[in-house]
Amino acid sequence: MKLLIFFLERRRALVHCSFCILYFSVFFALNWRPGGTNVMHTLTLLLIGGVGIGIAYQIYYLLVLAYRHKKPLLATFGFFIGFSVIGAIGYALFIGSENKLSTEIVDHAAEHTVWNYLLFFAPWYIHLAKYGVIFYFAEKLLFEKLDVWLSRYWPDLIVPVATFAGFNQLVPHFFNNLMHLVFERLVSNRRLKPVQLAHLSNLVKYGTVNHFAPVRKLAPLEAEIAAVRNMLAMEEGHRVGLQVSGCVSGLQVPPMLLLSIAKNMIKHGEVLPGGDEALLEVRVEDTSLHVIGMNGVRQTPGWAVQDGGQGLQHMRQLLKAIYGNLATLHTDTIDGCFYLYLRIDNLNPNNHGK
Known part of the structure:
Protein backbone atom coordinates (compact mmCIF):
# COMPACT_ATOMS: atom_id res chain seq x y z
CA MET A 1 0.00 0.00 0.00
CA TRP A 154 -8.35 7.20 -5.54
CA PRO A 155 -9.38 10.89 -5.33
CA ASP A 156 -8.28 11.23 -1.70
CA LEU A 157 -4.73 10.02 -2.42
CA ILE A 158 -4.03 12.18 -5.44
CA VAL A 159 -1.52 14.95 -4.76
CA PRO A 160 -0.95 17.23 -7.78
CA VAL A 161 2.60 17.54 -9.05
CA ALA A 162 4.49 20.81 -8.74
CA THR A 163 3.62 21.91 -12.29
CA PHE A 164 0.00 22.40 -11.24
CA ALA A 165 0.80 24.10 -7.95
CA GLY A 166 1.96 27.35 -9.54
CA PHE A 167 -0.13 27.42 -12.71
CA ASN A 168 -3.88 27.78 -13.08
CA GLN A 169 -4.85 25.60 -16.05
CA LEU A 170 -8.35 27.08 -16.02
CA VAL A 171 -7.07 30.48 -17.22
CA PRO A 172 -5.78 29.41 -20.67
CA HIS A 173 -8.56 26.81 -20.94
CA PHE A 174 -11.25 29.45 -20.44
CA PHE A 175 -9.40 32.06 -22.52
CA ASN A 176 -9.31 29.72 -25.53
CA ASN A 177 -13.05 29.14 -25.18
CA LEU A 178 -13.58 32.88 -24.82
CA MET A 179 -11.66 33.68 -28.01
CA HIS A 180 -13.67 31.02 -29.82
CA LEU A 181 -16.86 32.65 -28.53
CA VAL A 182 -15.75 36.11 -29.72
CA PHE A 183 -14.86 34.78 -33.18
CA GLU A 184 -18.20 32.94 -33.36
CA ARG A 185 -20.08 36.13 -32.56
CA LEU A 186 -18.09 38.13 -35.12
CA VAL A 187 -18.84 35.77 -38.02
CA SER A 188 -22.44 35.05 -36.98
CA ASN A 189 -25.33 36.43 -39.02
CA ARG A 190 -27.13 37.34 -35.79
CA ARG A 191 -26.46 40.87 -34.65
CA LEU A 192 -25.59 41.37 -31.02
CA LYS A 193 -27.81 43.69 -29.04
CA PRO A 194 -25.99 46.66 -27.49
CA VAL A 195 -26.48 45.20 -24.01
CA GLN A 196 -25.05 41.84 -25.15
CA LEU A 197 -22.07 43.61 -26.69
CA ALA A 198 -21.45 45.41 -23.39
CA HIS A 199 -21.54 42.12 -21.48
CA LEU A 200 -19.18 40.51 -24.01
CA SER A 201 -16.79 43.47 -23.72
CA ASN A 202 -16.71 43.16 -19.92
CA LEU A 203 -16.15 39.41 -20.19
CA VAL A 204 -13.27 39.82 -22.65
CA LYS A 205 -11.71 42.47 -20.40
CA TYR A 206 -11.83 40.16 -17.38
CA GLY A 207 -10.51 37.21 -19.41
CA THR A 208 -7.59 39.11 -20.95
CA VAL A 209 -6.59 40.70 -17.64
CA ASN A 210 -6.24 37.26 -16.06
CA HIS A 211 -4.57 35.73 -19.11
CA PHE A 212 -1.93 38.37 -19.86
CA ALA A 213 -1.36 39.92 -16.44
CA PRO A 214 1.26 38.49 -14.07
CA VAL A 215 0.14 35.14 -12.70
CA ARG A 216 -2.01 35.52 -9.61
CA LYS A 217 -3.18 32.69 -7.44
CA LEU A 218 -6.46 34.24 -6.29
CA ALA A 219 -8.94 36.82 -7.57
CA PRO A 220 -11.77 38.71 -5.82
CA LEU A 221 -14.91 36.59 -5.54
CA GLU A 222 -17.01 39.68 -6.35
CA ALA A 223 -15.19 40.13 -9.68
CA GLU A 224 -15.61 36.45 -10.51
CA ILE A 225 -19.37 36.61 -9.81
CA ALA A 226 -19.67 39.80 -11.90
CA ALA A 227 -17.96 38.01 -14.81
CA VAL A 228 -20.40 35.10 -14.44
CA ARG A 229 -23.31 37.56 -14.57
CA ASN A 230 -21.88 39.04 -17.78
CA MET A 231 -21.59 35.60 -19.36
CA LEU A 232 -25.10 34.49 -18.41
CA ALA A 233 -26.63 37.82 -19.49
CA MET A 234 -24.85 37.65 -22.84
CA GLU A 235 -26.12 34.12 -23.56
CA GLU A 236 -29.81 34.93 -23.72
CA GLY A 237 -30.75 31.59 -25.27
CA HIS A 238 -29.45 29.60 -22.29
CA ARG A 239 -31.67 29.63 -19.21
CA VAL A 240 -29.29 29.49 -16.25
CA GLY A 241 -30.38 31.13 -13.03
CA LEU A 242 -27.67 32.57 -10.77
CA GLN A 243 -28.36 32.85 -7.04
CA VAL A 244 -25.86 34.52 -4.69
CA SER A 245 -26.29 34.58 -0.92
CA GLY A 246 -24.04 35.55 1.96
CA CYS A 247 -21.30 38.17 2.17
CA VAL A 248 -18.87 37.79 -0.75
CA SER A 249 -16.90 40.97 -0.03
CA GLY A 250 -13.21 40.49 0.75
CA LEU A 251 -13.12 36.80 -0.22
CA GLN A 252 -10.98 35.42 -3.03
CA VAL A 253 -11.07 32.36 -5.28
CA PRO A 254 -8.83 31.04 -8.09
CA PRO A 255 -9.42 33.07 -11.29
CA MET A 256 -11.87 31.49 -13.76
CA LEU A 257 -13.16 28.94 -11.24
CA LEU A 258 -16.81 30.06 -11.21
CA LEU A 259 -16.58 31.20 -14.82
CA SER A 260 -15.47 27.74 -15.91
CA ILE A 261 -18.42 26.15 -14.09
CA ALA A 262 -20.84 28.59 -15.76
CA LYS A 263 -19.18 28.08 -19.15
CA ASN A 264 -19.58 24.31 -18.86
CA MET A 265 -23.26 24.71 -17.98
CA ILE A 266 -23.79 26.79 -21.12
CA LYS A 267 -21.55 24.81 -23.45
CA HIS A 268 -22.49 21.27 -22.39
CA GLY A 269 -25.77 21.64 -20.49
CA GLU A 270 -29.47 22.03 -21.17
CA VAL A 271 -32.50 23.14 -19.17
CA LEU A 272 -33.59 20.71 -16.47
CA PRO A 273 -36.00 17.90 -17.36
CA GLY A 274 -39.48 19.40 -17.27
CA GLY A 275 -38.33 22.73 -18.73
CA ASP A 276 -37.10 24.42 -15.53
CA GLU A 277 -34.05 26.63 -15.93
CA ALA A 278 -30.64 25.39 -14.88
CA LEU A 279 -29.38 26.64 -11.53
CA LEU A 280 -26.02 27.97 -10.37
CA GLU A 281 -26.04 28.83 -6.67
CA VAL A 282 -23.15 30.58 -4.91
CA ARG A 283 -23.52 30.67 -1.15
CA VAL A 284 -21.10 31.96 1.50
CA GLU A 285 -21.48 30.79 5.10
CA ASP A 286 -18.91 32.39 7.41
CA THR A 287 -15.67 31.64 5.52
CA SER A 288 -16.97 28.61 3.60
CA LEU A 289 -17.96 28.81 -0.05
CA HIS A 290 -20.63 26.51 -1.47
CA VAL A 291 -21.25 26.30 -5.22
CA ILE A 292 -24.15 24.16 -6.46
CA GLY A 293 -24.84 23.57 -10.13
CA MET A 294 -27.79 21.71 -11.67
CA ASN A 295 -28.49 21.42 -15.37
CA GLY A 296 -29.78 19.01 -17.97
CA VAL A 297 -27.26 16.88 -19.86
CA ARG A 298 -26.57 17.54 -23.51
CA GLN A 299 -25.51 14.47 -25.47
CA THR A 300 -21.76 15.07 -25.41
CA PRO A 301 -19.09 12.59 -24.20
CA GLY A 302 -17.56 14.94 -21.61
CA TRP A 303 -20.80 15.17 -19.64
CA ALA A 304 -21.99 11.61 -20.16
CA VAL A 305 -19.27 10.32 -17.82
CA GLN A 306 -19.15 11.25 -14.15
CA ASP A 307 -15.99 13.25 -13.33
CA GLY A 308 -15.24 13.51 -17.06
CA GLY A 309 -14.11 16.57 -18.99
CA GLN A 310 -10.80 18.40 -19.15
CA GLY A 311 -12.21 21.47 -17.41
CA LEU A 312 -13.33 19.43 -14.39
CA GLN A 313 -9.95 17.71 -14.29
CA HIS A 314 -8.20 21.10 -14.18
CA MET A 315 -10.56 22.23 -11.40
CA ARG A 316 -9.73 19.22 -9.24
CA GLN A 317 -5.99 19.67 -9.72
CA LEU A 318 -6.14 23.39 -8.99
CA LEU A 319 -8.32 23.04 -5.88
CA LYS A 320 -6.12 20.26 -4.52
CA ALA A 321 -2.97 22.29 -5.15
CA ILE A 322 -4.23 25.48 -3.45
CA TYR A 323 -6.59 24.26 -0.72
CA GLY A 324 -5.63 20.61 -0.18
CA ASN A 325 -8.29 18.82 1.87
CA LEU A 326 -10.15 22.09 2.55
CA ALA A 327 -11.79 21.87 -0.89
CA THR A 328 -14.13 19.17 -2.19
CA LEU A 329 -15.67 18.85 -5.64
CA HIS A 330 -18.35 16.25 -6.32
CA THR A 331 -20.12 15.63 -9.62
CA ASP A 332 -22.80 13.15 -10.60
CA THR A 333 -25.28 12.44 -13.37
CA ILE A 334 -28.70 11.21 -12.23
CA ASP A 335 -31.88 10.85 -14.31
CA GLY A 336 -30.73 13.20 -17.05
CA CYS A 337 -29.44 15.87 -14.66
CA PHE A 338 -25.83 16.87 -14.04
CA TYR A 339 -25.10 17.87 -10.44
CA LEU A 340 -22.00 19.74 -9.24
CA TYR A 341 -21.19 20.56 -5.63
CA LEU A 342 -18.10 22.54 -4.69
CA ARG A 343 -17.16 23.45 -1.13
CA ILE A 344 -14.12 25.40 0.04
CA ASP A 345 -13.64 25.79 3.78
CA ASN A 346 -11.71 28.59 5.47
CA LEU A 347 -11.86 30.77 2.37
CA ASN A 348 -9.37 33.34 3.61
CA PRO A 349 -6.88 34.92 1.17
CA ASN A 350 -4.30 35.27 3.93
CA ASN A 351 -4.19 31.49 4.34
CA HIS A 352 -3.62 30.60 0.70
CA GLY A 353 -1.42 33.31 -0.76
CA LYS A 354 -1.99 35.61 -3.72
Missing part, protein backbone atom coordinates in the same frame (compact mmCIF):
# COMPACT_ATOMS: atom_id res chain seq x y z
CA LYS A 2 2.87 2.39 0.80
CA LEU A 3 4.35 1.72 -2.65
CA LEU A 4 0.96 2.48 -4.24
CA ILE A 5 0.67 5.77 -2.35
CA PHE A 6 4.27 6.63 -3.31
CA PHE A 7 3.49 6.24 -7.01
CA LEU A 8 0.15 8.04 -6.69
CA GLU A 9 2.01 11.04 -5.29
CA ARG A 10 4.71 10.78 -7.97
CA ARG A 11 2.67 9.92 -11.04
CA ARG A 12 5.14 11.44 -13.47
CA ALA A 13 7.84 9.12 -12.08
CA LEU A 14 5.46 6.20 -12.63
CA VAL A 15 5.07 7.18 -16.28
CA HIS A 16 8.85 7.35 -16.78
CA CYS A 17 9.41 4.04 -14.96
CA SER A 18 6.97 2.51 -17.43
CA PHE A 19 8.99 4.02 -20.31
CA CYS A 20 12.23 2.48 -18.97
CA ILE A 21 10.70 -0.95 -18.32
CA LEU A 22 9.24 -1.05 -21.83
CA TYR A 23 12.54 0.07 -23.37
CA PHE A 24 14.68 -2.51 -21.56
CA SER A 25 12.16 -5.29 -22.24
CA VAL A 26 12.29 -4.64 -25.98
CA PHE A 27 16.07 -4.14 -25.93
CA PHE A 28 16.81 -7.46 -24.23
CA ALA A 29 14.25 -9.30 -26.36
CA LEU A 30 15.96 -8.11 -29.55
CA ASN A 31 19.55 -8.71 -28.37
CA TRP A 32 19.26 -11.94 -26.37
CA ARG A 33 21.26 -14.87 -27.74
CA PRO A 34 19.07 -17.83 -28.76
CA GLY A 35 21.56 -20.35 -27.37
CA GLY A 36 21.87 -18.67 -24.00
CA THR A 37 24.20 -16.02 -22.63
CA ASN A 38 27.02 -15.48 -20.17
CA VAL A 39 27.76 -12.93 -17.48
CA MET A 40 29.96 -10.68 -19.63
CA HIS A 41 27.44 -10.58 -22.47
CA THR A 42 24.68 -9.66 -20.00
CA LEU A 43 26.85 -6.91 -18.49
CA THR A 44 27.60 -5.60 -21.98
CA LEU A 45 23.90 -5.49 -22.81
CA LEU A 46 23.18 -3.69 -19.53
CA LEU A 47 25.90 -1.13 -20.29
CA ILE A 48 24.71 -0.48 -23.85
CA GLY A 49 21.07 -0.43 -22.76
CA GLY A 50 21.88 2.03 -19.99
CA VAL A 51 23.71 4.29 -22.43
CA GLY A 52 20.74 4.01 -24.78
CA ILE A 53 18.20 5.09 -22.18
CA GLY A 54 20.63 7.82 -21.12
CA ILE A 55 20.71 9.17 -24.69
CA ALA A 56 16.91 9.06 -24.83
CA TYR A 57 16.59 11.09 -21.63
CA GLN A 58 19.35 13.44 -22.72
CA ILE A 59 17.19 14.30 -25.75
CA TYR A 60 14.09 14.49 -23.54
CA TYR A 61 15.68 17.12 -21.27
CA LEU A 62 17.12 18.99 -24.25
CA LEU A 63 13.58 19.26 -25.65
CA VAL A 64 12.41 20.53 -22.26
CA LEU A 65 15.22 23.09 -22.38
CA ALA A 66 14.36 24.13 -25.94
CA TYR A 67 10.56 24.31 -25.72
CA ARG A 68 9.65 24.92 -22.09
CA HIS A 69 12.60 27.12 -21.15
CA LYS A 70 12.93 28.74 -24.61
CA LYS A 71 16.66 28.00 -25.03
CA PRO A 72 16.98 26.24 -28.42
CA LEU A 73 20.61 27.26 -29.03
CA LEU A 74 21.74 25.86 -25.68
CA ALA A 75 19.79 22.65 -26.39
CA THR A 76 21.45 22.30 -29.82
CA PHE A 77 24.86 22.81 -28.25
CA GLY A 78 24.04 20.16 -25.64
CA PHE A 79 23.04 17.71 -28.37
CA PHE A 80 26.43 17.92 -30.09
CA ILE A 81 28.31 17.84 -26.78
CA GLY A 82 26.46 14.66 -25.78
CA PHE A 83 27.07 13.12 -29.20
CA SER A 84 30.80 13.87 -29.00
CA VAL A 85 31.34 12.72 -25.41
CA ILE A 86 29.36 9.46 -25.71
CA GLY A 87 30.92 8.75 -29.10
CA ALA A 88 34.46 9.26 -27.78
CA ILE A 89 33.87 7.05 -24.72
CA GLY A 90 32.30 4.35 -26.89
CA TYR A 91 35.23 4.37 -29.29
CA ALA A 92 37.79 4.18 -26.47
CA LEU A 93 35.93 1.36 -24.71
CA PHE A 94 34.94 -0.86 -27.63
CA ILE A 95 37.23 0.01 -30.56
CA GLY A 96 40.37 1.55 -29.13
CA SER A 97 41.05 -1.27 -26.66
CA GLU A 98 40.43 -4.99 -26.50
CA ASN A 99 38.78 -6.07 -23.25
CA LYS A 100 36.20 -8.54 -21.99
CA LEU A 101 33.30 -6.20 -22.74
CA SER A 102 34.38 -5.23 -26.25
CA THR A 103 35.08 -8.81 -27.35
CA GLU A 104 31.41 -9.65 -26.74
CA ILE A 105 30.25 -7.39 -29.59
CA VAL A 106 33.32 -6.37 -31.65
CA ASP A 107 35.50 -8.57 -33.86
CA HIS A 108 38.96 -7.16 -33.13
CA ALA A 109 40.52 -9.30 -35.86
CA ALA A 110 38.92 -6.99 -38.45
CA GLU A 111 40.07 -3.42 -39.08
CA HIS A 112 37.86 -0.67 -37.61
CA THR A 113 38.59 2.88 -38.72
CA VAL A 114 37.28 6.03 -37.07
CA TRP A 115 35.18 6.73 -40.17
CA ASN A 116 33.56 3.29 -40.05
CA TYR A 117 32.85 3.80 -36.37
CA LEU A 118 31.18 7.17 -37.06
CA LEU A 119 29.06 5.61 -39.83
CA PHE A 120 27.82 3.09 -37.26
CA PHE A 121 27.57 5.39 -34.23
CA ALA A 122 25.70 8.33 -35.81
CA PRO A 123 22.63 6.31 -36.97
CA TRP A 124 22.65 4.39 -33.66
CA TYR A 125 22.68 7.67 -31.71
CA ILE A 126 19.86 9.13 -33.83
CA HIS A 127 17.86 5.92 -33.44
CA LEU A 128 18.06 6.16 -29.64
CA ALA A 129 17.46 9.91 -29.68
CA LYS A 130 14.05 9.37 -31.25
CA TYR A 131 12.96 7.56 -28.07
CA GLY A 132 13.61 10.78 -26.18
CA VAL A 133 11.33 12.60 -28.62
CA ILE A 134 8.66 9.92 -28.08
CA PHE A 135 9.04 10.21 -24.29
CA TYR A 136 8.65 13.99 -24.47
CA PHE A 137 5.43 14.00 -26.48
CA ALA A 138 3.93 10.82 -24.98
CA GLU A 139 4.53 11.95 -21.40
CA LYS A 140 1.85 14.68 -21.41
CA LEU A 141 -0.78 12.45 -23.00
CA LEU A 142 -0.10 9.47 -20.72
CA PHE A 143 0.22 11.65 -17.63
CA GLU A 144 -3.16 13.31 -18.23
CA LYS A 145 -4.88 9.98 -18.94
CA LEU A 146 -3.31 8.49 -15.80
CA ASP A 147 -4.49 11.48 -13.74
CA VAL A 148 -8.07 11.06 -14.96
CA TRP A 149 -8.06 7.33 -14.19
CA LEU A 150 -6.42 7.62 -10.77
CA SER A 151 -8.52 10.59 -9.63
CA ARG A 152 -11.63 8.57 -10.40
CA TYR A 153 -10.64 5.62 -8.18
